Amino acid sequence: MANKLEIRDLWAEIDGSPILKGVDLVVPQGEVHALMGPNGAGKSTLGRVIAGDPSYQVTEGEVLLDGENILQLKPDERARKGLFLAFQYPLEVPGVTIANFLRLALQQRFGREVPLSEFYNKLQKAIEVLEWDESYVTRYLNEGFSGGEKKRNEVLQLMVLEPKYAILDETDSGLDIDALKVVSKGVNAMRGPEFAALVITHYQRLLNYIVPDVVHVMVDGRVVKTGGKDLALELEERGYDWLKAEVGA
Amino acid sequence: MSDAELKHISEDYRWGFADDVEPDVKLKGLNAEVVRAISRLKGEPQWLLDFRLKSLEIYFEKPWPTWGPDLSELRRQMDDFYYYVKPPTQQDARSWDDVPEEIRRTYEKLGIPEAEQKVLAGVGAQYDSEMVYHSIKEELGKQGVIFKSIEDGVKEHEELFRRYFSKVVPPTDNKFAALNSALFSGGSFVYVPPGVEVEVPLQAYFRVNTEGFGQFERTLIILDKGAKAHYIEGCTAPIYTSEALHTGVIEIIVMDGAESRYTTIQNWPVNMYNLVTQRALVHENAYHMWLDGNLGSKVTMKYPSSVLKGRGAKSEILSIAFAGDGQHLDTGGKLIFMNPDASGSIISKSISKGEGRSSYRGLVKVAPAAERAKVNVECDALLVNENSKTDTYPYMEIANETASVGHEATVSRLADDQIFYLTTRGIPEDEAAALIVRGFIEPVAKELPLEFAVELNRLIELEMEGSVG
Numbered sequence: 001m002a003n004k005l006e007i008r009d010l011w012a013e014i015d016g017s018p019i020l021k022g023v024d025l026v027v028p029q030g031e032v033h034a035l036m037g038p039n040g041a042g043k044s045t046l047g048r049v050i051a052g053d054p055s056y057q058v059t060e061g062e063v064l065l066d067g068e069n070i071l072q073l074k075p076d077e078r079a080r081k082g083l084f085l086a087f088q089y090p091l092e093v094p095g096v097t098i099a100n101f102l103r104l105a106l107q108q109r110f111g112r113e114v115p116l117s118e119f120y121n122k123l124q125k126a127i128e129v130l131e132w133d134e135s136y137v138t139r140y141l142n143e144g145f146s147g148g149e150k151k152r153n154e155v156l157q158l159m160v161l162e163p164k165y166a167i168l169d170e171t172d173s174g175l176d177i178d179a180l181k182v183v184s185k186g187v188n189a190m191r192g193p194e195f196a197a198l199v200i201t202h203y204q205r206l207l208n209y210i211v212p213d214v215v216h217v218m219v220d221g222r223v224v225k226t227g228g229k230d231l232a233l234e235l236e237e238r239g240y241d242w243l244k245a246e247v248g249a
Numbered sequence: 250m251s252d253a254e255l256k257h258i259s260e261d262y263r264w265g266f267a268d269d270v271e272p273d274v275k276l277k278g279l280n281a282e283v284v285r286a287i288s289r290l291k292g293e294p295q296w297l298l299d300f301r302l303k304s305l306e307i308y309f310e311k312p313w314p315t316w317g318p319d320l321s322e323l324r325r326q327m328d329d330f331y332y333y334v335k336p337p338t339q340q341d342a343r344s345w346d347d348v349p350e351e352i353r354r355t356y357e358k359l360g361i362p363e364a365e366q367k368v369l370a371g372v373g374a375q376y377d378s379e380m381v382y383h384s385i386k387e388e389l390g391k392q393g394v395i396f397k398s399i400e401d402g403v404k405e406h407e408e409l410f411r412r413y414f415s416k417v418v419p420p421t422d423n424k425f426a427a428l429n430s431a432l433f434s435g436g437s438f439v440y441v442p443p444g445v446e447v448e449v450p451l452q453a454y455f456r457v458n459t460e461g462f463g464q465f466e467r468t469l470i471i472l473d474k475g476a477k478a479h480y481i482e483g484c485t486a487p488i489y490t491s492e493a494l495h496t497g498v499i500e501i502i503v504m505d506g507a508e509s510r511y512t513t514i515q516n517w518p519v520n521m522y523n524l525v526t527q528r529a530l531v532h533e534n535a536y537h538m539w540l541d542g543n544l545g546s547k548v549t550m551k552y553p554s555s556v557l558k559g560r561g562a563k564s565e566i567l568s569i570a571f572a573g574d575g576q577h578l579d580t581g582g583k584l585i586f587m588n589p590d591a592s593g594s595i596i597s598k599s600i601s602k603g604e605g606r607s608s609y610r611g612l613v614k615v616a617p618a619a620e621r622a623k624v625n626v627e628c629d630a631l632l633v634n635e636n637s638k639t640d641t642y643p644y645m646e647i648a649n650e651t652a653s654v655g656h657e658a659t660v661s662r663l664a665d666d667q668i669f670y671l672t673t674r675g676i677p678e679d680e681a682a683a684l685i686v687r688g689f690i691e692p693v694a695k696e697l698p699l700e701f702a703v704e705l706n707r708l709i710e711l712e713m714e715g716s717v718g
């Protein structure tokens with residue numbers, strides 16, 4: 001079986017205007033890839049379309065998870081197959097504690113009743129790695145959280161839900177250097193032969209901590225270049241304009 | 250209601266079954282003869298019959314409300330209801346074994362005897378017009394706690410009863426309070442002696458079985474000085490094509506330093522007009538909480554009120570309303586400040602789904618003598634679908650300038666983005682919507698005893714099935 005997340009010629013639009021214009025991308029299990037690109041390139045859209053956001057219409061292409069096209073599946077069904085999206089802008093859900101929500105999500109993720117003790121063990125471990133305060137889990141989901149706390153909370157969810165494929169959308173933005181290190185530690189703790197991640201970022205900075213195996217660059221709705229981690233450094237130095245010129249965007 | 254609608258509703262409403270129980274007595278029509286017959290059947294003293302007849306006159310004199318939900322359909326049917334239906338039992342039994350089997354099975358289906366064993370201090374069960382069961386834990390009885398049907402209250406404690414009955418909600422209060430005062434039957438009489446604390450809740454369960462019936466229970470609760478109690482009321486009925494009416498009156502006297510709670514989980518089917526008056530008189534340094542959960546009914550008009558009569562009296566009014574298709578729930582609360590240093594709050598959370606409409610209607614009144622009154626009002630509305638409706642009518646009459654008054658109102662929509670966020674964590678869409686709704690009402694729901702909070706969550710999950718997407 002093909003253990004990878006594969007995007008084939010993916011086209012998606014919103015209200016008739018195309019945003020993704022033929023994305024091709026492969027993230028094999030066990031690897032961490034970075035996805036870079038200028039603002040408005042369609043990186044977040046790609047993440048949301050892979051996760052199943054119903055506000056985008058997919059007009060062409062496939063998203064294959066371990067060989068299975070998941071485009072007809074609902075977001076929750078995709079999650080249960082091991083997909084995870086850390087949001088660029090996580091939403092607030094007042095009145096629902098992180099602990100209650102996460103236990104519910106965990107039971108759905110693995111399709112079984114998860115005993116409280118097992119759940120708390122997992123939660124505890126994740127909190128330790130993330131150097132967070134335990135009292136956060138009794139707070140309402142993202143309500144009144146700072147940008148950085150929201151991002152940390154996304155990684156907490158990632159660690160508890162143990163997806164096979166994670167997409168992290170600008171999890172680094174809005175973090176100071178200490179928070180960045182801690183969040184990276186969380187993601188790195190997940191690395192292993194049965195985990196793959198697509199790390200969306202603007203800045204090479206993050207990639208010092210989460211070192212990618214492969215770097216992709218997205219411009220105007222397509223992946224226009226793929227390379228090693230040096231590509232990130234090159235982008236940092238030269239910006240994106242030369243790439244845009246190269247692909248004629 | 251069409252048959253198709255009815256079928257749809259009965260699939261969603263688990264409590265819509267009817268029993269094959271032949272009543273002993275059924276009285277139809279709204280007139281003095283029916284009122285006399287009710288009083289005669291109950292063997293009441295003359296003063297109470299006079300009170301009923303006078304109340305009926307007041308009912309006829311008072312105009313129909315010109316505000317709030319549309320009652321025109323109800324008005325046309327007022328002559329057609331059964332106003333008294335006596336189930337085939339002679340007594341307000343003290344043991345479930347003495348309750349007729351068919352009726353007992355209904356309460357078993359509703360989980361009442363089980364809850365009684367586990368989490369309640371006492372249970373009262375009303376079936377159509379009469380209480381068929383009342384019981385409290387023995388040790389409470391020994392401490393002098395009274396928990397009986399309103400009829401036994403009249404019979405066995407006439408003096409106490411008469412001293413307080415209709416003093417908090419007189420028949421002149423409003424048209425439906427007058428109607429209840431004329432026709433009342435069933436409901437509880439509760440007295441807790443000074444200093445006695447009833448730690449676990451007492452529960453009354455109101456069940457309607459007869460089609461085209463009006464239920465008029467009347468509850469009088471007296472907490473003597475420093476006493477403590479929590480009373481919970483639940484209600485359900487079968488689903489019929491014709492409209493039904495439920496018009497209760499609840500009067501609570503909370504004496505100095507006493508602490509009381511009254512919780513309602515109303516889950517009538519959507520053919521019910523639910524028009525209830527409930528008021529507490531809160532004395533010096535006493536506390537009263539209304540926790541009002543309204544899920545069912547076609548129309549609900551209900552504004553639990555607390556009259557803060559004593560210095561330092563406190564009250565909280567917490568309400569949840571969930572209005573689905575074809576429902577208009579007009580709910581809220583009233584706080585009346587009479588004397589210095591009293592404080593109170595109203596927190597109202599309403600959810601409107603489909604074409605449902607929920608309205609918040611509240612009154613805060615501070616009398617000139619009420620120095621340093623502190624009051625906070627918060628009403629939040631959540632709209633689930635495009636056509637869901639909500640409106641607010643907050644009234645304030647502040648006649649003392651030392652009052653500190655806070656008021657906040659919000660309207661939000663169930664956001665697609667929030668649902669998407671939760672579904673990406675593996676939670677199915679319906680459950681995600683239910684989770685958001687549960688979070689929305691959490692500030693109120695967390696005040697419920699655990700079992701009732703669980704029940705409420707389950708009801709909300711049922712309501713939210715298929716509501717989005």
Ligand SMILES: Nc1ncnc2c1ncn2[C@@H]1O[C@H](COP(=O)(O)OP(=O)(O)O)[C@@H](O)[C@H]1O
Nearest residue numbers: 014019037038039040041042043044045046055
């Ligand atoms: N929900 C949406 N509605 C309208 N336009 C959108 C929406 N989502 C994305 N877009 C547009 O698509 C383009 C790509 O956006 P996005 O995927 O957020 O880019 P990136 O994450 O790479 O900065 C932008 O021009 C953006 O305005």
Ligand SMILES: [Mg+2]
Nearest residue numbers: 043044088170
């Ligand atoms: Mg983005």
